[in-house]
Amino acid sequence: MDNILLKIKSYNIISVKTREPEKALNLINRNGIAIWDAVYDGNILQFKAVNSDVSRLNEVLSVFTTEAVVEKQLGAQRALRYIAGRKAFFSSLAVVVAAILFFASFIWKIEIYGARDVETSDILNALYDNGIRQSTKKSSIDTKEAEIVILESFSGIADAMCEIKGSVLLISIVERETPLVQFDKSIPVDLIAATDATVMEYEVYNGTPNAHVGKEVKEGDTLISGLVPYEYRNEKGYQKVHALGVALTYEQITMNTSITLYKPIVGAEHVAQKIYYLFSREFSATNGQIEEGSLFLLSEKQNVRLGWIELPILYDEYKWYTMDNCMHKGDDEIYGEIYNAALAQISPKQSVRSIAYHIDSLEGQNANITVLIDVATNIAIEKEI
């Protein structure tokens, strides 16, 4: 007997009340009906037979006063009937399974590992701009392309590896070693010039001065030496120290930026527009008519919340204000925005000395501005002695 086949075909446990089990068994056997697990307790013969043989069994056993009684039905058919009797439950289950399978085909989380100096939010922004965000269909994400996006967008990243695991996009990045090596303070070093420059500010905290304000230095020239001469009981020599100090040069950077000259009045009425990013598509919803020439404030990449649960669905929110509901920004406010834009342009080795700007043109509420940034750049880098 093939148990699996029987379970698929479905079988019954049948009881026959008889004093002649042998006769019953032989009759069944002569009629070519297969049975199994036959047990006789002195009064009732119980056995198993496939579903399709039940009617024939009744015919065969009609010689006895009692007919075959189906005690229990087992196997796939019974299971199907069981399922049919619980339609609501199994339908819900099927819907849940289908939903899980459907949602499993999307990316719901992006995890970034290995970021040191590069901000993970910047990497996410670069990916978003290239259409890779939460709720993007997995099949539409080319991990190789994502790696290229990251490598091309960030000069400080030497390598990037993207991998999709389940519903998570794992990004592992390797940042380039900083070219300005920082040695431990116990290691003797010279401070040398990182580039050709004119020294405009110069201060020595430790070591021997080797430059001065106004001196033009070439790349690799020693600015502050880590060798400090000493004389002790007519004996002359040099003590090696970790040189410390500042050597700055001045330079000017020009940049262009655009800022809005107006801002909404606090508490002013506005039209809210939300753009949801779901399943690789964008869905927009507004609660009113957006008038031409309106000013907007944008809150990017917010997560949809369901009560206190943060869902992995992103949206951008625009708040549109008519010009009647806006006021001109103050000079300090405009300067502050330009200053922040300037800070984003310079490197960590630079500091802003002063900023000058002029408005080139006006486009609606926006002003195109040219900014002249005076920066001081530290040109000293450490070199082990």
Place this chain on the structure above:
Amino acid sequence: MGKLSEGAKEKLSERLSLPTSAIIGDPLIELTGSNQLRIENHKGIVKYAGNETKVNTSLGTLLVTGTSLVIKSMIPEEIVISGTIEKIEYLK
């Protein structure tokens, strides 16, 4: 097969190098340990009880005694009896 005499059947089985039982309808009895007995070419059940089962064969009635005897399966060609089988003997 029914039209051939017993002698002819034996000769045929010799010529075809087939087991004689397969040709002439002798019962083929296979005992696995002491828990399962398989009887091919049976001719029906004569008695069925938990401690004693008699199976009709072409060589006579086969008496199977033991405890908790169950007909594990029964099809026209074979019967499988399971339980604790203590003795098998032909009643002639």
